[in-house]
Amino acid sequence: MLPSSSYQPNYFSIEDILATQERTPCKFLQDVPRMGKLNPSAEEKDLKVGTELELPLWLVLDGAAGRQLILAPELPKIYREAYREILKADATAIDLHKFNLYFYELGSYIKHFDRRGDVHNILLHTFTTRFRLIMDLANNADSDPTIQNKLDTLERRLFKDGHNARMKLNTWLLESGIPLKAASMVDNHRKRKRVNEELV
Amino acid sequence: MFAEKACSLIKELSRCEEGLPPYNIELVKEVCTEIKQLHEQNKEDGAIVANESEIAGNVNPLYPTLRIGSAAVKRNIRCLLAYHYNRLRTLRTMRWQFGSILPPDIKTNLSSDEIDWFSKYSSCLGKYMRSIGEDGLNLCLDLRPPKSLYIEVKCLIDYGKFELSDGTVLLLKKDSRHYLPRSECEELITQGVFHHIV
Amino acid sequence: MDEIDIESALNEIENESDDEDEVQISLPEIIQLMEETWLNEKFSPEILPNKMEIVELLLDQITTLETNLKKLNNSDFKKGLYQMEVDRLRFLISSYLRKRLEKIEIFCTAILEQEKLRSQQGKDNYLSQNELQFAQEYDQSIKDNFESVMRFCPGIIETQIISPNIHSMVFLKSKENIDGIVIDDGNDDNDLIDLTTGAQVLIGYKSISNLVKNGDVHLI
Numbered sequence: 120m121l122p123s124s125s126y127q128p129n130y131f132s133i134e135d136i137l138a139t140q141e142r143t144p145c146k147f148l149q150d151v152p153r154m155g156k157l158n159p160s161a162e163e164k165d166l167k168v169g170t171e172l173e174l175p176l177w178l179v180l181d182g183a184a185g186r187q188l189i190l191a192p193e194l195p196k197i198y199r200e201a202y203r204e205i206l207k208a209d210a211t212a213i214d215l216h217k218f219n220l221y222f223y224e225l226g227s228y229i230k231h232f233d234r235r236g237d238v239h240n241i242l243l244h245t246f247t248t249r250f251r252l253i254m255d256l257a258n259n260a261d262s263d264p265t266i267q268n269k270l271d272t273l274e275r276r277l278f279k280d281g282h283n284a285r286m287k288l289n290t291w292l293l294e295s296g297i298p299l300k301a302a303s304m305v306d307n308h309r310k311r312k313r314v315n316e317e318l319v
Numbered sequence: 320m321f322a323e324k325a326c327s328l329i330k331e332l333s334r335c336e337e338g339l340p341p342y343n344i345e346l347v348k349e350v351c352t353e354i355k356q357l358h359e360q361n362k363e364d365g366a367i368v369a370n371e372s373e374i375a376g377n378v379n380p381l382y383p384t385l386r387i388g389s390a391a392v393k394r395n396i397r398c399l400l401a402y403h404y405n406r407l408r409t410l411r412t413m414r415w416q417f418g419s420i421l422p423p424d425i426k427t428n429l430s431s432d433e434i435d436w437f438s439k440y441s442s443c444l445g446k447y448m449r450s451i452g453e454d455g456l457n458l459c460l461d462l463r464p465p466k467s468l469y470i471e472v473k474c475l476i477d478y479g480k481f482e483l484s485d486g487t488v489l490l491l492k493k494d495s496r497h498y499l500p501r502s503e504c505e506e507l508i509t510q511g512v513f514h515h516i517v
Numbered sequence: 518m519d520e521i522d523i524e525s526a527l528n529e530i531e532n533e534s535d536d537e538d539e540v541q542i543s544l545p546e547i548i549q550l551m552e553e554t555w556l557n558e559k560f561s562p563e564i565l566p567n568k569m570e571i572v573e574l575l576l577d578q579i580t581t582l583e584t585n586l587k588k589l590n591n592s593d594f595k596k597g598l599y600q601m602e603v604d605r606l607r608f609l610i611s612s613y614l615r616k617r618l619e620k621i622e623i624f625c626t627a628i629l630e631q632e633k634l635r636s637q638q639g640k641d642n643y644l645s646q647n648e649l650q651f652a653q654e655y656d657q658s659i660k661d662n663f664e665s666v667m668r669f670c671p672g673i674i675e676t677q678i679i680s681p682n683i684h685s686m687v688f689l690k691s692k693e694n695i696d697g698i699v700i701d702d703g704n705d706d707n708d709l710i711d712l713t714t715g716a717q718v719l720i721g722y723k724s725i726s727n728l729v730k731n732g733d734v735h736l737i
Contacts (some may be wrong), residue, residue: 134333137326152383154387174320304338354670355670358670399666400666400676446650452580464608465605
């Protein structure tokens with residue numbers, strides 16, 4: 120196992136909040152009075168033991184923690200065996216974005232629901248296999264920007280950082296000088312303003 | 320579902336990669352109402368659970384309800400604070416990029432608390448920068464290692480008069496070109512007044 | 518342009534003017550220390566003990582250099598050369614202090630707590646006096662903002678403190694022969710490694726944070 124403390128998402132992290140909003144299947148282990156409304160297809164007031172639902176991950180994590188388990192989490196389908204097989208066959212061919220926008224971030228939570236470690240292994244396998252691809256893309260100055268569409272959020276950030284660093288290195292090697300630029304926010308602000316003025 | 324509105328606040332921020340969407344006071348108010356209602360309900364349930372567990376010695380059937388209720392409050396608070404926190408962080412970056420005066424159209428997107436925070440941050444940063452060394456150091460300058468002493472710049476707007484450190488006064492007109500010491504024009508480049516020609 | 522040239526040129530200026538207050542450490546040495554300090558701060562996930570004494574030494578030197586520069590004729594070729602070096606040094610200091618401010622802001626509450634602990638234990642603070650004041654004001658301003666947001670339901674604010682990820686990986690270069698560094702990766706089976714002078718490795722920051730702080734290694 121990896122050290123559990125090696126990665127802790129920041130409390131205010133937008134990415135982590137969005138990843139923990141993803142729906143995760145689970146099964147209730149207890150009756151929950153007055154929480155019938157969690158199940159949109161039923162009209163009872165109380166939620167009955169045995170009910171199977173898809174709830175946001177933050178709620179599932181909380182219900183599956185502590186001494187008193189309220190619910191039992193299950194694996195979302197993209198981490199189940201059928202999908203794991205697809206990833207094992209050729210991870211580089213996959214549109215990971217379609218699997219899930221937060222494939223790794225979500226997976227790092229989900230893997231704790233899988234005691235056998237298969238999810239853990241497939242996360243690692245997927246990342247290491249696809250890393251070369253991302254590196255090649257980032258190093259290639261005129262790589263197709265639409266390629267980004269097939270990457271998950273973490274991969275996109277790596278691609279973007281790598282690509283920017285490559286571009287800076289290229290400019291430096293070619294011109295040995297990087298032009299001073301307006302701050303990015305100032306620049307965008309100006310562009311937006313221009314667009315607005317043209318519309319008026 | 321609980322905390323759905325609170326999460327929409329976060330989605331608003333994530334859609335806007337740079338810059339700030341207008342402060343969504345309506346949605347913030349709705350989230351506050353949800354928190355308050357859940358919190359009241361939890362207090363009630365909590366009292367019952369605590370009371371009856373003492374008597375019966377086993378767990379009250381309301382316990383799972385309470386767990387879910389308090390998880391929902393926690394989630395709502397996390398989203399609400401993250402919304403405000405990330406907006407302040409963006410404002411912070413704006414202080415470094417725009418300087419201590421924000422363009423009016425950005426200012427209209429802020430809440431009054433945010434405008435207060437911006438000026439507080441600005442003065443706190445100013446105080447710190449003035450405290451460095453003998454006569455202070457402007458950390459908003461020297462953002463990149465220097466490559467050359469003089470650079471050629473084009474003025475992008477009618478800026479007006481600009482005084483150099485040696486006392487020379489330049490009149491900066493739109494599209495005028497100047498050959499100036501890099502240290503003199505770095506701030507105006509950052510603020511988008513000059514364009515650096517290479 | 519050769520690095521050595523600039524440094525000896527700078528020494529020349531320094532020696533012209535610094536007769537009255539004796540500097541024990543030469544300008545090239547200060548610059549080298551500053552560069553190392555800057556890189557350490559740039560690459561370490563947590564805030565490091567401040568090196569304000571180096572910053573101040575270097576700022577003094579910059580002031581002296583600038584005074585001397587004013588005396589030089591504008592047409593003097595050397596003037597441009599010196600000015601460039603002064604700008605480079607100012608960048609070094611600004612970048613170092615900016616990096617520290619960024620960490621202070623993000624890990625504000627955690628840093629303030631650690632500083633309090635250090636004071637109680639009679640240890641030196643990591644922040645300079647001015648940074649500490651900035652940190653307190655910044656921390657308070659965020660807390661005030663949160664309180665204002667939550668004023669409809671006082672008393673239920675709960676946030677988690679943001680701490681740096683001290684397990685992140687860093688590149689380092691060893692300045693000494695060091696034996697028996699424990700690789701702390703959260704497991705019980707702790708492996709040991711030895712470093713020879715000049716060795717460069719990629720390693721979890723937590724295992725070597727004390728070596729960075731006492732100057733046996735530096736981050737690259």
